[in-house]
Amino acid sequence: xxxxxxxxxxxxxxxxxxxxxxxxxxxxxxxxxxxxxxxxxxxxxxxxxxxxxxxxxxxxxxxxxxxxxxxxxxxxxxxxxxxxxxxxxxxxxxxxxxxxxxxxxxxxxxxxxxxxxxxxxxxxxxxxxxxxxxxxxxxxxxxxxxxxxxxxxxxxxxxxxxxxxxxxxxxxxxxxxxxxxxxxxxxxxxxxxxxxxxxxxxxxxxxxxxxxxxxxxxxxxxxxxxxxxxxxxxxxxxxxxxxxxxxxxxxxxxxxxxxxxxxxxxxxxxxxxxxxxxxxxxxxxxxxxxxxxxxxxxxxxxxxxxxxxxxxxxxxxxxxxxxxxxxxxxxxxxxxxxxxxxxxxxxxxxxxxxxxxxxxxxxxxxxxxxxxxxxxxxxxxxxxxxxxxxxxxxxxxxxxxxxxxxxxxxxxxxxxxxxxxxxxxxxxxxxxxxxxxxxxxxxxxxxxxxxxxxxxxxxxxxxxxxxxxxxxxxxxxxxxxxxxxxxxxxxxxxxxxxxxxx
Ligand code: NDP
Numbered sequence: 350x351x352x353x354x355x356x357x358x359x360x361x362x363x364x365x366x367x368x369x370x371x372x373x374x375x376x377x378x379x380x381x382x383x384x385x386x387x388x389x390x391x392x393x394x395x396x397x398x399x400x401x402x403x404x405x406x407x408x409x410x411x412x413x414x415x416x417x418x419x420x421x422x423x424x425x426x427x428x429x430x431x432x433x434x435x436x437x438x439x440x441x442x443x444x445x446x447x448x449x450x451x452x453x454x455x456x457x458x459x460x461x462x463x464x465x466x467x468x469x470x471x472x473x474x475x476x477x478x479x480x481x482x483x484x485x486x487x488x489x490x491x492x493x494x495x496x497x498x499x500x501x502x503x504x505x506x507x508x509x510x511x512x513x514x515x516x517x518x519x520x521x522x523x524x525x526x527x528x529x530x531x532x533x534x535x536x537x538x539x540x541x542x543x544x545x546x547x548x549x550x551x552x553x554x555x556x557x558x559x560x561x562x563x564x565x566x567x568x569x570x571x572x573x574x575x576x577x578x579x580x581x582x583x584x585x586x587x588x589x590x591x592x593x594x595x596x597x598x599x600x601x602x603x604x605x606x607x608x609x610x611x612x613x614x615x616x617x618x619x620x621x622x623x624x625x626x627x628x629x630x631x632x633x634x635x636x637x638x639x640x641x642x643x644x645x646x647x648x649x650x651x652x653x654x655x656x657x658x659x660x661x662x663x664x665x666x667x668x669x670x671x672x673x674x675x676x677x678x679x680x681x682x683x684x685x686x687x688x689x690x691x692x693x694x695x696x697x698x699x700x701x702x703x704x705x706x707x708x709x710x711x712x713x714x715x716x717x718x719x720x721x722x723x724x725x726x727x728x729x730x731x732x733x734x735x736x737x738x739x740x741x742x743x744x745x746x747x748x749x750x751x752x753x754x755x756x757x758x759x760x761x762x763x764x765x766x767x768x769x770x771x772x773x774x775x776x777x778x779x780x781x782x783x784x785x786x787x788x789x790x791x792x793x794x795x796x797x798x799x800x801x802x803x804x805x806x807x808x809x810x811x812x813x814x815x816x817x818x819x820x821x822x823x824x825x826x827x828x829x830x831x832x833x834x835x836x837x838x839x840x841x842x843x844x845x846x847x848x849x850x851x
Pocket of ligand 1: 480527530531532542571631632633634635771772773775776779780781785
């Protein structure tokens with residue numbers, strides 16, 4: 350028997366939590382003076398916060414990151430300074446398009462976010478289980494997500510808008526292909542890799558910088574569901590991946606990822622055969638091998654899902670000294686939008702919520718007030734800078750490197766080029782085995798088959814442009830005219846769009 354006494358939210362003892370104050374025993378009126386009842390109902394009415402506009406359904410766990418290889422000559426980040434150094438982390442994995450109650454097994458990229466509680470403040474890596482993305486300019490992001498969600502009129506998922514957008518956005522073909530392999534339906538969150546996807550900057554004490562991509566390789570091995578298995582799982586257990594992660598950790602079977610980086614110098618970046626900042630492309634392993642960096646282990650479940658997982662706020666703009674952004678256009682947009690969505694979802698003081706608070710660094714600045722301010726709000730210290738009252742001063746011991754730039758300011762539309770199809774062709778020819786190809790083709794046919802025929806032609810001709818065998822097999826599956834697909838594939842995108850208008 351507990352000796353903990355029930356109270357209201359104000360700490361006032363509660364004498365009875367099973368009955369409201371009423372005017373009599375039967376069929377009686379409830380009185381407004383039952384302030385305990387009012388508090389309870391009013392709080393319940395406000396239990397839901399806005400769900401994330403993307404990545405609404407997810408699971409999370411605590412753990413640590415440990416350095417296994419000293420790469421400190423490239424970065425001054427203290428959490429990467431020496432072999433054996435451990436940093437507390439919190440990781441959240443998720444689906445992208447579904448709502449908070451949606452099924453974990455749906456075909457979708459998976460979010461892979463990690464918050465490192467370093468001694469220099471919180472560092473967030475907010476990536477996916479796929480190393481590339483559908484679009485390379487953030488201005489397309491809201492449109493892209495609309496097409497992955499529900500139709501504005503009937504509130505249903507819609508194959509026409511899904512494939513209409515992708516076929517009008519051919520740089521998406523690499524990621525669209527990944528998504529329709531079985532890696533688009535990972536067996537759970539433990540058996541999948543994670544990628545920064547974007548290129549980031551690392552800089553050292555001498556302000557020398559390199560470009561890096563992070564790879565988190567699952568030590569459990571990549572395992573996937575087939576399309577049929579994923580559809581069945583969506584019905585049988587919509588929470589299967591959430592449950593799997595929780596149970597594994599509860600049973601002491603702690604999932605681990607081996608963390609690697611690819612490193613490119615700035616001179617190499619100018620010469621590389623692909624734009625190294627284009628998030629629709631990878632850096633080939635043969636050109637930039639994976640260099641070991643560390644390992645990530647998840648070993649503690651959250652005690653309270655809402656407090657720790659739902660309220661966790663990740664933003665790729667949270668850098669520590671030694672790490673910075675790159676000119677990846679999608680990243681540049683995400684630097685704004687992730688922090689902004691947290692301000693909307695959790696408020697401007699979301700950094701004060703325990704899961705988001707810097708655990709191993711002090712927070713000293715002149716920002717004050719705002720909704721939900723639960724800290725000491727700077728106490729009696731000065732709220733302006735500069736001041737002569739011993740307020741915090743900038744740390745001049747570090748400075749991100751200065752980048753030289755010659756700029757032409759414009760809306761630079763990047764046309765879709767032949768180079769956008771090269772890596773998909775390589776993926777088909779060099780990476781996928783016969784079974785992978787068969788599943789990929791069948792998975793696409795099953796989904797694209799629900800779109801209008803003109804859209805099927807437009808999209809299939811893009812597959813054909815990447816690799817004729819790929820386009821032919823999808824075309825055969827859809828019972829399309831292969832000659833027409835070939836002709837469309839040889840057109841410019843403008844001509845192709847014109848030819849498939851109606
Ligand atoms: P490699 O030939 O050296 O390695 C192939 C990569 O593909 C491995 O990372 C492998 O991951 C991954 N892979 C294998 N099967 C699948 C699948 N069904 N779906 C998604 N990924 C899969 O790669 P290269 O660097 O030479 O690049 C060749 C092509 O491989 C690229 O054009 C790109 O499409 C793809 N790729 C490249 C990656 C990169 O970062 N360079 C990463 C992933 C794919 P694993 O080792 O876990 O099996």
